[in-house]
Amino acid sequence: MKSLIKKNRIFKQILITFLLIGFFIPMIAVSAAPTVDINPTKPKPEQSITITVVVTDETTDAVHFLIQECEGTSLCHQQQNITLNKENNQAYSGSFTLEYPKATYMQYTLNVHTTDGWTKYDENTKVDLDLSTSNENGDNNVEDSPGFEFIVIAFSIIFISLFMYKRKR
């Protein structure tokens, strides 16, 4: 009986150990590659974007962001090489204003320099641009609000109806 309990405990420990290893290994594997954040995530043509790159290699001393703007299946414009500025030990950032009004997507490649030399990441990663024809700054909020207004109105109606029903009773 005791040996059975003991075997069960050992089995549980082994299982937990494997689960933990399985949980943490992907985190270690993924964190080796830099992460790229583009703000806004879906920019409009001719909009300014902010690029933030988080690196994990402590020997990183330069990060370049290569970007091309393309117009559908028609053509791509000259590649631009943006040198990102070091913000802290791990983060590099920079900004860029998209140039071409007819661009429909952009694609980028990350170049990171460490003691091992230059390494490319995310080669030719495509980012579709927002081609919706919205007006100036405030109008986007106007487009979003009707949805929220309807929710508030609906809840108000429900609560008022419940209140009135209870009062009648």
Next chain:
Amino acid sequence: MKKKILPIILIIVIIITGILSGCTTTNQNNSTNGTNGENFLFELPDSTEVELKEYRGKIVILDMWATWCSPCQYQMIELKKAYDTYSREDLEILSINVDPDETNQDILNFIELFSEHGYNLNWIFGNEIDDTAKYKKELNSGIPSICIFDRDGEILYKHVGVMLYDTFPDNWTGEKVLLKEKIDEYIN
């Protein structure tokens, strides 16, 4: 005295006339041989340097591209149609990579990738050395860009963006000029 001077003057006149006629003949020869046409230098994947003027006597399509350019890949398929249609005596295609960061190996990898998908890009590929950039700048830095040269190296046509060979797809929003029409016009 006069008798001595006259022959000397005559000899000088003959010499000057000979020099002037020689210059005139030289100019005529230049225009006949087409050495007034365009020229630029590029490098083949095996690092051999080649010039445009080596292709005098043929219609030459200069295709400016880069491996990262998706429309340029589309253009390759259209160029393949042209290359398979016309004889090598009439037409040559030069696909010159205009990205200074790309190497000969990048070009070879690109060709290999197309080969794996059933497209044999069997025309001339190279890396830009000089002067192709001037055509790229004239064409607003967009690629793919096409320049067509006549048999004497004179530039006939320039186009920015993909140039289809003989058919427009239904959803085509680009310029409606076909490569086949241009080639036929210039070859004939």
